[in-house]
Amino acid sequence: MYRAAKDTPPCLDNATFAGNVEVQASKGRGRGLFTAKDVIAGELLLCEKAFSYCSSKHSKTSILINTHTSQATLGTQADLITDIVQKIFRSPSLMPVFTSLYHGDYEPVDEAEVDGMPIIDTFLVNRIVSFNVFGCPRTSLENHSAKSTSESPHHTCRIFIKASHINHSCYSNARRSFIGDMQIVRATRNIPAGSEIVFWYAIPGPNYTYEKTQEKLKNWGFQCTCAICQQSKKIKKNVSSKRLALLEALKAAFGNRTSADLPKAERILNAVEKTYTELATDLPRLALWHPYLLLTRIYCSKNQQDKVIETAWKVLKSLGFKIKRQNPLSLQSPFEIEQWGLMEDCLT
Structure with a gap:
């Protein structure tokens, strides 16, 4: 796997494993990812292949302008949006899989097609990516090693469907790592069946305060209510x-x-x-x-x-x-x- 992850793009010949988790309603937080059985610390929860990814090494340095917000999306993330639009256009059956992800208060278009051609709401795609994108290293192992690299530690943008349902908590019970276009999520504590899996979106620093934490999370549009906060x-x-x-x-x-x-x-x-x-x-x-x-x-x-x-x-x-x-x-x-x-x- 590590040998394959060195290629560009880092596309591994591996499939998603999600047998230990399931998507359920999460009180006050829409939907979340929950354990389907009792798991122990260190046990594999989820191994997921990216729905879409884009590496800076083959980025076209695109610029996308959102006319609703007048905001620009640059580089790798802009290329990711373009890739998702093209992927859904070629395979319209993927539309409900992707558009089921959280997109805030944006109201998507009602029409699904015109003249037999699928309609892709690019504003919706942009909004979903903004809330659910993962900035990832090529491999977590290289990122944590002392070996120097000319690559940015988060040179790849990716969308993961299952992992995007994992909600935030400063008191996390899971840990994620990356290898190629795969994300691996393991339990960091013993978790009973039917419990929500959570990890932090923004890592609490040593000078942790409630205000600083909420400021880090404002881009996702919620406030953390975990026990620590x-x-x-x-x-x-x-x-x-x-x-x-x-x-x-x-x-x-x-x-x-x-x-x-x-x-x-x-x-x-x-x-x-x-x-x-x-x-x-x-x-x-x-x-x-x-x-x-x-x-x-x-x-x-x-x-x-x-x-x-x-x-x-x-x-x-x-x-x-x-x-x-x-x-x-x-x-x-x-x-x-x-x-x-x-x-x-x-x-x-």
Whole structure:
């Protein structure tokens, strides 16, 4: 598969697998993708071939003007819209498959054909693409590796029909990856049958606030109501300000990695911990995992292995992992994951 993904276009000779998921009504969110059976962390949920894709390497750098909004769509995404229009025109039976995707409040034309020729509502296609397009790397493996590349990490635009039904949540329970024109979605936690599959459209940053998150999501036309956002919305302004000030002080303590004041950094992180009231196993502490990971890397560069293990545990704990160790006082004790937390690239 990886060998085939190196070709341009990266079209793999593989089919969609969707046996573990089904599209259902999602309360307050239109439709969503739900588990058809109990799944465990790491299990394959969906492996889907793109309905349409366009790579920057064979982009014609098109420009499409939407006369309704006076907005221009450029380059790869414009070529993707053109490709979809031509695909549906050649195979009109694909029309309901594509137009079933979310398109906001746009009212499509009623007529399906004129003089025996199919009518393709290009404004509708443009709107659907704007809400459902995936910007993807050629492969997620290459994107996460240290190997440098001249390609943009999201050089390909693609539309996936099934995966487009996955709704957003900051408290995601699934993780996606890409290889060629395939998208692979796996569970990151144990998910009971009939539960909605969710992942984040915009990754919450370390200085996560309710307002910043909603600003990132405004292009999709909704506000996130996940448990993390609800808690963030309730946080008192003085507590939020204190946390952000501590995170700024933490940057200064880290400074240049070679001259970082690590004892001070740990004291500040302990103070950040105290700004949270909910247990990390109930709601991940998004401001903490990245600083603890940086601390882990610095200790690793100094060959302080006990501190590496100690801070690595704190990375997992802040992301909501619940880990049982045979000997809690031993940093190297055998362990068992009792609850899976949020998955980040650093953990995959």
